[in-house]
Amino acid sequence: MTPIAPHITAFLRQRLIEERDASRNTCESYAYAFKLLFEFAAERLKTTPAKLCFEQIDATLVADFLAHLERRRGNGANSRNLRLAAIKSFMRFMQYRLPAALDQIQRVLAIPAKKTESRLVKHLTVAEMQAILDAPAPTSREGIRDRAMLHLCFAAGLRVSELVGLQMADLRLQPEASIRVEGKGRKERCLPLWKQTATAVRAWLAVRGTVPSSHLFVNARGEVMTRSGFEYILGKHASAAAAVCPSLSQKRVSPHLLRHTCALTVLQATKDLRKVSLWLGHASIQTTEIYTRADPSVKLEALESIVAPALRTGRFKATDALIASLHPRAFADADDPSRR
Template identity: 45%
Template sequence: MTPIAPTLQAFFTERLARQCQASPRTIAAYRDAIRLLLGFVQQRTGTAPAKLDWNDLNADVISAFLNHLEDERGNSTRTRNVRLTAIRSLFSYAALQHPEHALLIQRVLDIPPKRFDKRTVTFLTGPEVDALLAAPDPKRWEGRRDKAMLTLAVQTGLRVTELTSLNCDDITLGEGAAVRCEGKGRKQRTVPLDRPVQNLLGAWLNERAGRRGDPLFCTRTGRRLSRDAVAQRLSTHAQAAARACPSLLDKSIHPHVLRHSCAMSLLQAGVDTTVIALWLGYAGVRSTDAYVHADMTIKGEGPGPDRYGHRPPGTLPTQRQGPRFPRPPVRGIQKLWIGPKLPSPGPSRVLILPACPSISTSTSRCPATSPPLRK
């Protein structure tokens, strides 16, 4: 028998904390996944976690645990895959420590992630955002805090973890007003603030009267708000806002919806997707594709014109908010046909040459009505 306790402790203290220098959030996520697994095995076999052997964590047990997450705990497929990632990381580390269990470990590592449906992102429209921000009671201390917090989330698109980790000194007011935060991958970014948000945050900071390292959004006792607390406050205000805006009843509103709403407002204002990716702290531009698919105003335009201003048959330009950059006129260009015309609807091959009084070539041909060019 080879107990898993020494390897499990070394995985967290040596591998994650010292070698990988993982963030506290990553370590906490891995800890929660392993804790759920050990609790499931103890409930199923009656063996305490300190006495578990590697043979007690074979591929069948891991598969049963993943099914338990979805069927009994009601977790989504994404959550199931996140738990599997933590388990595979543990077993990858154990493969180097216990080669005598190579076959068992390899079978666990061969468990694939589960595919899931990629739905269209949920976001709030302008009237829905206004109704949500008007829901907190300005006469109560919690209402003024929640209004400043929700307004900041909608305008900056911060993740809920980034929002709850803000300190009082992360806000800069006045000229060059912005908020500094640390996102995924320990990447720090700065997001500008407009005038209404500055006024709200300035009033809240004066009322908060906190020191530089104190949490920006806290409870009455001064403790930092948790992610669950933010979700609960948002759900409460969404129910109150639904009385004035009934369309909110058809949407499942959680903190990440505010992030989606910020991205959609930027996209509909004509902001480039590269800027949106930088604004939201994404690793690449491809992460913004979900917002392009969700924007019906872009889909309603249909295919755009080509470089010469021609549109495909049956498509008409539509009006859309946002800046439009005029295309430069094409001047001094002469088109010469090469070879026979391709069958419709395929385009013909075109050679683009600068306009010139005399063209000397032995392979270029004019349109079918003109004779071949000669020297």
């Protein structure tokens, strides 16, 4: 039996960090996937995670783990597939380190990803988005910071990791306000800022003060803002905005919802899917096509450019009550004793 601990350590530190130069978010996601897997396996096999062996992580256990994610933890198909992708990446890494287990590895690699539903992208209306942006009170340091974060997250269509990862050096206010964003796969993009967004950011810089962190946004202790910290801030202001815009109470407002709203705003303004892809930093324009299904204006243009088939014309004439009473059938019914 082969202890799995040394191999998973080599995978996370050697394969991901040194060989693939994976981002911190990728490493954390993979590590969390294995944490869930090993906790499940330890409970199933009545042992401790440190004593698990590679031979015990077979296709049957992995399939049961994926079912556990959906049934017990309530994960959707996308989350399930992400965990499976991490496991398969580790198994491909083990092909060279443990050739004797090739049959076991191939069985795990043969587990298919689950088909996901292709739903319309959820987004906020103009009134809902404006209510959230207006929720922070710009009369305190926290309110000014929150307003700048919300404006920047929406206007630039940032992922939450991109927002909290912004450095002071990434911001440029002269001659034109812009930010440099490092997205997935370390792909960089430069985005101009609306005047309103630049004004909100300048107001934050005026009260930010001197803090040890080089990140643009910091918490009350002067430390870097975390993902959960911004999610809390967004949820708090979304709840406050629901008092002004009641429709917000029916929606789950998340940082990614602001990103979707930005994408549809850019698409409606430019009618150019390529510009939306560049704005969001997508690796492929196929990823951006989901927004065309959610934007009705694209379909309206198609309707306006197509000649619709003609309808047959005619008038419907209702039978006059007096004329109907003079019909011969009316008298026949009157003479029939069975109808009296």
